[in-house]
Amino acid sequence: MKRFGLLPRLIIGIIAGILIGSTGVEFLTRILVTFSGIFGNFLGYIIPLIIIGFVAPGIAELGGKAGKLLGYTAGIAYLSTIIAGTIAFLTATLILPSIITASSDVSGEGMKIAPYFEIQMPAIMSVMTALITAFLFGLGMAAIKGKTMFNFMNEFQEIIKKVIENIIIPILPIYIAGLFAKMAYTGEVTRTLSVFGRVFVLVVIIHICYIILQYLVAGSITKLNPFLAIKNMLPAYFTAIGTQSSAATIPVTVRTTKTNGVSDEVADFAVPLCATIHLAGSTITLTICATAVMALEGATFNFTQIMPFILMLGITMVAAPGVPGGAIMAALGLLETMLGFTDAQLALMMALYVAQDSFGTAANVTGDGAIALIVNKLARKTS
Template sequence: MNTPTDTAVDPSASSAEPASTATAARRRSRFGLLPRILLAIVLAILLGLVMPEAIARVFTTFNGVFSGFLGFLIPLIIVGLVTPAIAELGHGAGKMLAATAGIAYLSTILCGLFALALSLFLLPRMLGGARIDTLENPEDSAIAAYFEIEIPPVFDVMTALVLSFCLGIGLTLVTKGALQESFVQLRTIIVRIIEAIIIPLLPLYIFGMFLGLTMNGQIWTVIGTFLTVILLVFGMTVVVLLAQYAVAGWAMGRNPLRMLWNMLPAYMTALGTSSSAATIPVTTECAKRNGVPDAIADFVIPLGATIHLAGSTLKITTFAVAIMIVTGMPLHIGALVGFVFMLGVVMIAAPGVPGGAIMAAAGVLASFLGFSEAAVGLMIAAYIAIDSFGTATNVTGDGAIAALMTRFSKGRVSGDLTAQQHAEVHGI
């Protein structure tokens, strides 16, 4: 989950320094990542109409270096985030943890497959003959970089995935010790790199990409594609939530529409905060309103915020298919299905990535679907543009999982969680 950077304050320092730091932090929170990316896109479209090519090449050069660094970092992101996430799932509350994790994974996979099937059926018709050739043929672009810097990764993405699974599962079989602590520290390092370098520079990278698309005459195709896919994604999230609460209503013997209505405060909170973690207290209270016992709600909701990202998987799958269509990439059904199943696993690392699930998914997009750095960058822009809708779908679905766990645990769970269970769920 996104954790704020701890800042040690020197007692001898003047009081003005902490105050100025706090003021800067408040300013950054008011002008978040989404507004900065939207501003970057608007400026790129406007300036792309008048900017001289010599200046545009500066941004093209930056994008080349930045994408090279991002490609170098992606395998490290996978190892640094997925490994400890899998290891920590092994130290839960026994059968209840296994059942919750299994339902969460099944929900995520079914949402991804639903999005894949509907996207393959509808998007070719909805997008018509829209094409963006410059993403897959950057050498044909009219804007060339001044220079290029090669930054080869330490190992490729598939090696990183397999290594993460082996180490993460292995760590669940041994006593917690120095190795697991090392991966926790590696996760902290990776998160700080993302916070300090990737996230601040991401709007500039998006600016350079959309500047190139504007100067190459492709920008209106991109915008039309975005709007079309956003409408499709929103419609699919409605269908997914209705299906989830139809099952939840059966599990609880209650009106599913009434249960979904009771979850509205959680949905709206996630829509405003774009954070599953920040919405946990509201989601927990809403689940209890639906008749979920305190013990189950207090266990399932925080865990679901970490491992249940059905809405995010739906969005990523839909946008991936859209980009493959408009760039002329081949749509291999086997590779796309494998992508969805792998995405469901990688998503457990997403709450630890500032900037959302798309950062954790970047490696899978490259390894399974052959996405270039430019295509991944376009995915990031598209994903963050509607990030809050995916988060809202995720947390609302957590309430449905809690209802299912109530039925499966009926008669065996009452009261509050033990102190040990609380510690295991919250990682303390």
């Protein structure tokens, strides 16, 4: 199975879960539900550690870099991410109500099937405590410029990354299989899958529209033809679809960015930095998928509720590890604390997100090229 990518394994897990749940054989479904419950508890335990392991070193590394280029790039990247999330939410509120009919039992709450047993795994701290701790450590390491704590946090980050790559990501399809087995057992799966397809199409359309908007803005500032610039960035876009990693696509993104006239200095600095801090495509996906999951269960949502989530998401995306599905792992804590998502809702979010992860990554790296164009213009004015 390791030879398959995450998306094919996720699809296999969904199909297997549906088949097992559709048989109506209770003990098979309960086995999957039991496993999903244990794994869900493990996720609850590991989420605070993920936040500390990735947010703290990320903030420390940003604070350790100097120069006006850092300020320009980080500011534009954060603004772009917030605008992307806002557009995604406004679009979702206009379109999703017409394509999603609420149900009180989509995520499995109140289903007449229970796991054989449960294993409780209490987190060592709450998600909000982890966020505050990560910010404190990150800013502190950047201020004192010490190496001992920084090296420790980097090694801790590597440990958490190994947990994600070798435990969470490989087991995730089985976890999702348990959720879909539950839904198939009670007849909810057909409607949920139809919603998946509609949300997927909406997400990709918003990705493309936002890429065009980014290059229209960059083109108006740099006097460059935006559509020619997008054409030059297509190799990076399609490479990202294949790699599902902004970091792995950096060499191609740098080369295509330079094709648009960005200087070597700016491209070599801005693109790797944006690969870490600019995840507009992922933010679009997370915002739309979160709105869709809430709409599925008839939950009410408004701009004042979602906007703080988007603002925090723009910061937390710095914590996204460079593996397929990394952004959703970094965002699980915010979904749980700020939007009140249950374990079943988080599982739906992961399934929705991973299904289009490659397109979100492609939107991320293509947008990096637009930011590099703007930073390049600003760098020339200040030089």
